[in-house]
Amino acid sequence: MTLRASLMRVLMQEDLNFLLTNRLPRRLATKAVGRVARIEHPLVAQPALAAWRFFAGVDMRDSAETRFRSLRDGFTRALKPGARTFDADPAVIASPCDAIVGAHGPIDGDRLHQVKGFPYRLTDLVPDPAMAAHVAGGSFVTLRLTAGMYHRFHAPADIAVEGVTYLSGDCWNVNPIALKRVERLFCRNERAVIEARLTDGTPLLLVPVAAILVASIRLTFLDTERTLRERGPGRSACDVRLAKGEEMGWFEHGSTIIMLLPPGASLMDGLAEGMPIRAGDPIARLREKDGLTKT
Template sequence: MNFLLTNRLPRRLATRLVGRIARIEHPAVRVPSIAAWRFFSGVDLSDSATTSFGSLRDAFVRPLRPGARSFVSDPTVIASPCDAIVGAHGPVEDGRAYQVKGFPYRLDELLPDPALAARFADGQFVTLRLTAGMYHRFHAPADLAVEAVTYLSGDCWNVNPIALKRVERLFCRNERAVIEARLADGMPLLLVPVAAILVASIRLTFLDTPALLRDRGPGRVACDAAVSKGEEMGWFEHGSTIIIILPRGATLMPTLVEGQAIRAGEALATAA
C-alpha cells in the first residue's frame, strides 16, 4: 500500500503541489499542514532553534539551536553530514554499489563522468536516508575543498526501503546532485544528495542558496569553495538520501549497522 500510494501517482505533479502548499503562510493552510506533518512524521523539535514556523517549508528546513550537533574533532575522521538512518554500505565492488542487498547499481550510472566513477570503483560507500521528520540540513563531514557540482535531472521515486526493494537502480533514476570535494590531505570524496517524491528542492549553501538547484538546469558547475567540518552545505525541503562515496584507503566505522539512526557529526569513516 505504501509503495502504491507514493509511487503510482503522478510523482512530479505531487512534488510540485507539495512544494507550493509548503510555502503558503496563511493560517488556514499552515496550521493544519504543520499539524499533519508533526502527527505522521513523529518529528522531535526539542533541539530546534524555534517551534514557531511561518510555513510548512520553514518547519522542514528549520535550523537547530547552537550546539545541538557536535562534530568529532579528529581530522582523520569523516563524520556523518546529516541526521539519518544508515542504509546499505560497504565496499564498492568493481564499480558497483548497492541500494539494498541484491539490488546493485553502477557508479558510472549514478555519476556524470565515467572517469569520475572509475576513481571510486574500488572505494567505499554509505547510504544515509533522511526521513520526513528529521533535521533536513546537511553539513561538511570534514574540512573540504569543493571543486564542482553536477546537477542531474530525473524522476522522484520514493527512497524508502519498500521502494528500494522494488525499483532497480533507483538512485540512478532520481534527480540528484554530485558534489566533488577533497579533504585537506587531498583525498577525494563525493556527496550525492538524491531527491525523492515530495522533495521540493535541493539547495546548496556554498553554491547559491536562494536558487533551486534544478533551476540552473542539468550540467556541471566548477567552483572553489572551502567549507569547514560541520559547516552547513545545504538542505532538502523534505526527507531524502545522501550517498557518500570514498576512495580506496578510507575505512568505514565497524560499528555501522544498517537501520541504525545516526546524527550529524558522529563518526562515519576514517581517511587513514
C-alpha cells in the same frame, strides 16, 4: 496502540505504501507539495504543520525555533547552537546529516547496492567516468533522511568543493519498500554530485538524491535563491573551502545522501542498516597518510 501507530502500521503495509507513494503522478505531487509548503497563511500552514508533526513524529527538542510560518520553514529548521558536535579528529569523516543508515560497504569494481540483491553501477550514479574513478574500489554509505528529521547537511570534514553536477530525473520514493522494488532507483532520480577533496587532496563525493515530495535541493555555497532544478542540468565549477561541520545545504523534505569514499577511507565498525545516526557522528576513518590514495 496509539492512533498514530495504528495509521502508520496501515500506511507502511508494503503494497499500499508503494501504491500511495509511487503510482500517483510523482512530479505533479512533488510540485504541489512544494507550493503548499511555501504558503504562510495560517489556514493552510497550520493544518499542514500539524499533519507533518503527527505523521512524521517530529522531535523539536533541539530546534532553534518551534513555531513556523510555513511547512517549508519547519522542514528547513535550524538547530540550537551546539546541538550537533563534529569529531575534531582530522582522520575522522563524519556523517553530514541526521539519517537512518541504509546499504553500505565496499564498492566492488563498478558495483554497489541499494538493498541486498539490487545492485547498481557507480558509473550510472556518477556519469563522469573520471569522477567515478576517484572512488572506485573504495566504500559507500547510504544515509536516508526521513520527513521528520533535521533536513540540513554539513561538511563531513575540512573540504574543498570543486564542482557540483546536477542530474535531472524522476522522484521515486527512496524508502526501503521502494528500494526493494525499483531497480537502479538512485540512478533514476534527480540528484547532484558534489565533488570535494580533503585537505591532503583525497577525493570524496557526496550525492544528494531527491525523492517524491522533495521540492528542492539547495546548496548554501552556490545559490539558495534558486534550487538546483531551477539552475538546470550540467556542472558548476566551484572553489569553496568548508570547515568540518559547516552547513552545505538542505532538502525541503526528507531524502537521501550517498557518500562515496576513496580506498583511503574505511567505514567505522558498528555501522548497521537501520541504525539512526546524527550529523557529526563518525562514519569513516582515513588510513595513515602514506596509505591514502592520491589523484
